[in-house]
Amino acid sequence: NAGVTQTPKFRVLKTGQSMTLLCAQDMNHEYMYWYRQDPGMGLRLIHYSVGEGTTAKGEVPDGYNVSRLKKQNFLLGLESAAPSQTSVYFCASSYGEALSTEAFFGQGTRLTVV
Amino acid sequence: QQPVQSPQAVILREGEDAVINCSSSKALYSVHWYRQKHGEAPVFLMILLKGGEQKGHEKISASFNEKKQQSSLYLTASQLSYSGTYFCGTEISNFGNEKLTFGTGTRLTIIP
Numbered sequence A: 001n002a003g004v005t006q007t008p009k010f011r012v013l014k015t016g017q018s019m020t021l022l023c024a025q026d027m028n029h030e031y032m033y034w035y036r037q038d039p040g041m042g043l044r045l046i047h048y049s050v051g052e053g054t055t056a057k058g059e060v061p062d063g064y065n066v067s068r069l070k071k072q073n074f075l076l077g078l079e080s081a082a083p084s085q086t087s088v089y090f091c092a093s094s095y096g097e098a099l100s101t102e103a104f105f106g107q108g109t110r111l112t113v114v
Numbered sequence B: 001q002q003p004v005q006s007p008q009a010v011i012l013r014e015g016e017d018a019v020i021n022c023s024s025s026k027a028l029y030s031v032h033w034y035r036q037k038h039g040e041a042p043v044f045l046m047i048l049l050k051g052g053e054q055k056g057h058e059k060i061s062a063s064f065n066e067k068k069q070q071s072s073l074y075l076t077a078s079q080l081s082y083s084g085t086y087f088c089g090t091e092i093s094n095f096g097n098e099k100l101t102f103g104t105g106t107r108l109t110i111i112p
Helices: none
Strands: A003-009 A010-013 A019-025 A031-038 A042-048 A063-065 A073-078 A088-096 A111-112 B004-006 B009-013 B019-024 B030-036 B043-049 B053-056 B060-065 B069-074 B084-091 B098-100 B106-111
Touching: A003 A088, A019 A031, A019 A088, A019 A111, A031 B098, A042 A063, A042 A073, A042 B084, A042 B098, A063 B004, A073 A088, B004 B084, B009 B019, B019 B084, B030 B060, B030 B069, B043 B060, B043 B106, B069 B084
Parallel strands: A010 A111, B009 B106
Antiparallel strands: A003 A019, A019 A073, A031 A042, A031 A088, A063 A073, A088 A111, B004 B019, B019 B069, B030 B043, B030 B084, B053 B060, B060 B069, B084 B098, B084 B106
16 A cells, blocks of 8 residues: 655745645545654644535645545645745644544655745 | 643653643533644644543643643653644634644653
8 A cells, every 4th residue: 555645756846836735545544644744843734624625724724725625635835935944844644533533754854935 | 812831842851751732712512633844734633622621642641620721741751752842722612613733832852
């Protein structure tokens, strides 16, 4: 099993450009998450989804949009990138539902906005 | 709504013990613990569900005090491989719309 796969692993954007980060999981998980990790800030939740076709805002959603058209994929979009969005982005997934289960993380995407 | 972790960083000699604390201002459904090595993704250690249970994983164990909305991670007889940043993640019951929120992390350094 591949687990959770993030694409791309590295990217450099110019201010104002747009891009989409792809997260794919092959474990039939219901819940999927997007986090950003910055020094001293821990993992901050951007958006999450509790099932296909659903999305919800996390702690730091501004400047990002997401879509979950297929159960296995969770896309994170930056419409107009800003230097403040320079970060390492992690996607995670879990079985979710009523029983709390472990989250599996992708390997991360290092994004630099210049 | 991020849980609060303490301490922010700790340095230990191999064989010493450590305790990492996690607290929340809201009633918790579960607490997760993860460890992240530099440049890698976080890796799951254990989950504790409400009910005050304690879990163990070799020399790493944790407790969950539901009433105090706190959890503690215990590392005994630390090994060099325990070095990394430890994160607690918390879930607040929300009728099928739970979200997993992480603390700011505790950097643990084990020296020989």
